[in-house]
Amino acid sequence: MxxxxxxxxxxxxxxxxxxxxxxxxxxxxxxxxxxxxxxxxxxxxxxxxxxxxxxxxxxxxxxxxxxxxxxxxxxxxxxxxxxxxxxxxxxxxxxxxxxxxxxxxxxxxxxxCVVFSPEHLSLVKAGPGIRRKFLDGALCQQKLKYAKYFSKYNQILNQRNALLKDINKHPKLQVTLEIWNENLASFGAYIIAERIKYAEKLKENAKFFHSGISNDRETLDIEYVSTIKEINVDNLEEIKEKFLAELNNKLKDDLYNGYTTVGPHRDDINILINGMKAKNFGSQGQQRSAVLSLKLSEATVLSEILEEKxxxxxxxxxxxxxxxxxxxxxxxxxxxxxxxxxxxxxxxxxxxxxxxxxxxxxxxxxx
Ligand code: ATP
Ligand code: MG
Structure with a gap:
């Protein structure tokens, strides 16, 4: 193009x-x-x-x-x-x-087009919400199914959070939580699997670009960090089961907080330069190079889908x-x-x- x-x-x-x-x-x-x-x-x-x-x-x-x-x-x-x-x-x-x-x-x-503007530096510098948005934005653009599931997940999450608050006042409502857990875990499992697959693709390309920008002096790594552990992206049923188990483990915390403390809405990606978190240890130039590599990597993945750069x-x-x-x-x-x-x-x-x-x-x- x-x-x-x-x-x-x-x-x-x-x-x-x-x-x-x-x-x-x-x-x-x-x-x-x-x-x-x-x-x-x-x-x-x-x-x-x-x-x-x-x-x-x-x-x-x-x-x-x-x-x-x-x-x-x-x-x-x-x-x-x-x-x-x-x-x-x-x-x-x-x-x-x-x-x-x-x-x-x-x-x-x-x-x-893929655009890089200085605000994108927040991908490295800011909190996890920005990084999730980066993944979700790209995936929603690529896959209609992801966009649908993502919107469903957020709806269910809001409803579950509202219910958690209500249970504090009306403990009898706790029996109704199960159905929300079930739905949250179903849609959530798909979101986690897709995000991990996309992060893997991003990682390969971002590594390549970062090593080019840094003259082979630095290695960039990206890892998806989920609140649900040991995930096999090819087994959605298993992710769902693990998600459900984690929701049960965290039930006390969730009731206390009045919101859901596990799931893809709490996940993040680590951006590492030479094995260290770019956010905490990267210099200005390194952070900028890492974000540029991520954006160039986003463009490469997009090229495969568009069959054009x-x-x-x-x-x-x-x-x-x-x-x-x-x-x-x-x-x-x-x-x-x-x-x-x-x-x-x-x-x-x-x-x-x-x-x-x-x-x-x-x-x-x-x-
Ligand atoms: P920098 O190097 O600081 O980033 P820039 O060359 O990228 O500068 P721009 O952001 O492109 O600068 O903006 C240039 C100017 O455009 C600004 O001074 C702004 O006031 C002006 N501008 C923005 N919108 C309008 C508009 N609708 N009509 C007229 N001028 C506008
Ligand atoms: Mg400008």
């Missing part, structure tokens, strides 16, 4: 323009607040989702204007295609190959990285089209092949 050109009008602070992109690496260079992230966001919007900054759609329109228009020409499955999105206030219109679509969701099947949007990745690590990102990611922003003259000089775009107060020029 690759972007061939990008056109925009009244999009955030970007001056009306059409740019023709390189099929491999595109560096977007400029000082702070010039429009680099806006340009990446513009590409990202063609994936059919919302702004990766979580902005409302009307915020995408230039402050002084009433509408915005963005257009992408891209190649997917060896076919040249185009998509256009028009924003007018709270309304959005999507056209694919000139045909108006009912909703933006139709873009999802057409064009895909998604476009990589790397925002502000180069800061905190030494020149060898930067060189890997700029020149050694094979087969992907990459868009990478930077604000240091020295960083952009490292680009060996590809296009350099300079952004100055919303005006984009090719160098």
């Amino acid at each position: 690759r972007v061939n050109s990008l056109e925009f009008e009244n999009f955030r602070n970007l001056e009306k323009n059409k740019i023709f992109t390189d099929k491999n690496t595109n560096v977007i260079f400029g000082e702070n607040a010039q429009g680099k992230t806006n340009l990446l966001e513009c590409i990202w919007l063609f994936c059919g989702g919302h702004s990766f900054r979580g902005s409302a759609e009307k915020e995408l329109i230039n402050f002084n204007e009433k509408f915005a228009k963005i257009k992408l020409e891209f190649t997917s499955q060896d076919r040249e295609q185009n998509a256009e999105i028009r924003y007018t206030g709270n309304k959005k219109e999507v056209f694919i190959n000139g045909v108006k679509k009912k909703s933006g969701a139709s873009l999802i099947e057409k064009f895909s 998604p476009v990589l949007l790397l925002d502000d990745v180069l800061s905190e990285l030494d020149s060898k690590r930067q060189d890997y990102l700029l020149n050694k990611i094979d087969g992907y089209q990459v868009f990478i922003t930077c604000c240091e003259h020295n960083d952009k000089k490292q680009l060996q092949d590809g296009k350099l775009f300079v952004v100055n107060q919303g005006r984009i020029t090719e160098e």
